[in-house]
Amino acid sequence: MQKKSSAALLAVLYASALIAAFSENLVNVSLVDMMAEFGIGANTAQWLVTGYMLVTAIVVTISAFLYRFFGLRRLFFFGGCFLIAGSIVSITSASFPVLLIGRLDHSVGTGIFIPTMMSAVMAVARRKQIGTYLAIGGAMITLGPALAPVVSGVMVTGFGWRSAFYPPLIIMGLIMIAGFFLVRDVAEPVKLRLDVMSVAMSALGLFLFVYGLSIVSSAPLQATAFIVAGVAVLAGFAYRQFKIDNPVLDLRPMLNKRFRPSTLLVMVAMATTFSMSVLLPLYFQRSLGMDAFAAGALLLAPILINAFTSLVGGRVMAGSGAWPLLPIGFLIVAVGQAAIVVLSPNQTWLGVLVASVVVYAGVGVVLSPSQSAGLSRLDLSQHTYGVAILNTAIQVAASIGPSLFIGVMAARAGSVAAAGTSEPEAQAFGFSAAVLVATIIAIIGVVVSFVYSRSLRSAGRTVSAGPSPAQH
Known part of the structure; x- marks a missing residue:
């Protein structure tokens, strides 16, 4: 009975994490329509993405405190209420500031649900099953962003950008109903001072x-x-x-020299994948003239490949460790991005799409193994803190990436357009410049992962993606 109860609990939490991750990419294919309606530029519109991830990062920073203070059940309903409220505010928004407030409400729910799901897995799963359950959670977090551009593209093309907020509103309501019956506290709340x-x-x-x-x-x-x-x-x-x-965020794991590099690698991987999910729709729509549905549909292939290679990367990590998996994965990312830099000014969607598949495949290979490599080097008592640090690093990277790359893209596109180049071509050159910066960052990832994975191998210990986090 206890096993069935835990399985039902995790099913609800997986579903909530799926919707939270879905909300992350919800507006990416809608930005062009929103820019037109509110008369704003890309640098302003990107705050719907950057601001979202920024608030998510702040909430994730205090997620360990929230989880211990409120308990799982109350925290679950807090997160659901923020997601529902954010959808309602976004649907009814009459100005960009109000829409931004709605997105920030969404982001609080995301900041609650994803780390809460991971913490609950660590609390209820048996040691030998932790890796499997975390992999399922990781798949949910990957599947959400994969579905969002397609669903959002269909809704935006057929019914306008406001309609994209109805699916998370309705589904989150159903999840909360299920949670009323199935979500329970897995530990007694602890009275702490924030x-x-x-x-x-x-x-x-x-x-x-x-x-x-x-x-x-x-x-x-x-x-x-x-x-x-x-x-x-x-x-x-x-x-x-x-x-x-x-x-608020226990940073003692950062004193571990075997953990610190994994945090940097996770940030490089996440900044890459989340930034590409924002930049690619802008390129497809503003340079190639595609509608929201087409731009979203083209993103499906790279993100699904990312989900598949995540499973492959986890299995390889479990069997062989970080070497040579991590440097090979980051090298794949860098090669794919270099190809985009070369191909995108020619305004060819097929070449950019294929290169994007390569990038996402590489990210899938390295993201979870980078986390496993670091967590496996921590004592069991520091696991919760390590998870909180990595979750915070992921959200910070997801806010830094779009902010940096869209800024580069807008500046380069503006300078090219000022020289007399057509707007679509200028946007293509801006996109290429942004991805060039991302390529340089990926090369840093190659170097760091090479040194890091070699050092782990030299230590004579095998890092596994499965039970290893619970063994120390």
């Missing part, structure tokens, strides 16, 4: 850093000032976490 100063510092630091990246191409000096200020505030946040009794 360090408000830490939350404020993380929010301010992330905002300054991400905003600086968004204007790095158009206003380098101002961008540098914002980035430096953001780094300083985040450094203060990190220092504070080591000094207070109940840190």
Whole structure:
């Protein structure tokens, strides 16, 4: 009975994580229509994506506290209410600021559901099953963004961009009904004090850093000032976490030299995949003149390939470890992005699509194994903190990537258009410039993963994607 109860509980949490991940990519194919309705540019519209991920990152930062303070059941319903409220506000929005508020409501739900699902798996799954259950959760998180562009594209093309918010509204309502009967606390809530100063510092630091990246191409000096200020505030946040009794984000795992590189690799992989999910629809629509449905449908192939290679990467990691899996995966990413840089100015959708499939395949190979490599090096007592750090790194990377790359794209497209180039061609050159920056970052990933995976191999320990996180 207990086993059946746990399976039903996890099924509901998997479904909620699926909808949360679905919401991440919900507006990507709608941005062009929203820009037209509200009379805004790409740099402003991208805050529907960047702001979403920024708030998600902040919520994920305090997710461990929320999980322990409220308990699973109450936290589940909090997340559902935010997702439903965000959908309603977005549907009824009459201005861009109101729409942004709706998206930020959505993001709180996402920040709650994804780490909550992972924490619940760690709490109820048997040790030998943790890897399998986490892989299922990872598949849900991958499937959500894969479905979002297609579903959203159909809704936007047929009924307008507001209609894209109805599916998460309706499905989340059904999940909450199921959760009323099936979701239970898996541990007693613990009365803790939330360090408000830490939350404020993380929010301010992330905002300054991400905003600086968004204007790095158009206003380098101002961008540098914002980035430096953001780094300083985040450094203060990190220092504070080591000094207070109940840190918002316990950073002790970062003292482990075998864990730190995995955090960087996870960020590189996530920044790549999430940024491409924003940049590709803009390229297909603004350079090639496709509608939202076509742009969303073309994204389905890369993301499904990503889901498949994620399973392959997990199996290889379980059997052979991080070497040579991680450097090969990041090399695949870099090669695919280099091909996009070359092909995209020619405004050829097929070549860019094939190269994108290569990029997403490479990300699938490395994302989960990079997490497993780091978590397996932690003691069991630090697992929850390691998961929280990696979840935070994922969301931070997902906010940094679009902000940086769309800023580069807009600046390059503007300079090319000013020289007399047509708008579609200028957008193509801007897209190529953004992916070039992403290629350089992927090459850094190749170098770091090479050194890191070799060091793990030299340590004489096999990293597995399955039971390893529960063995230490």
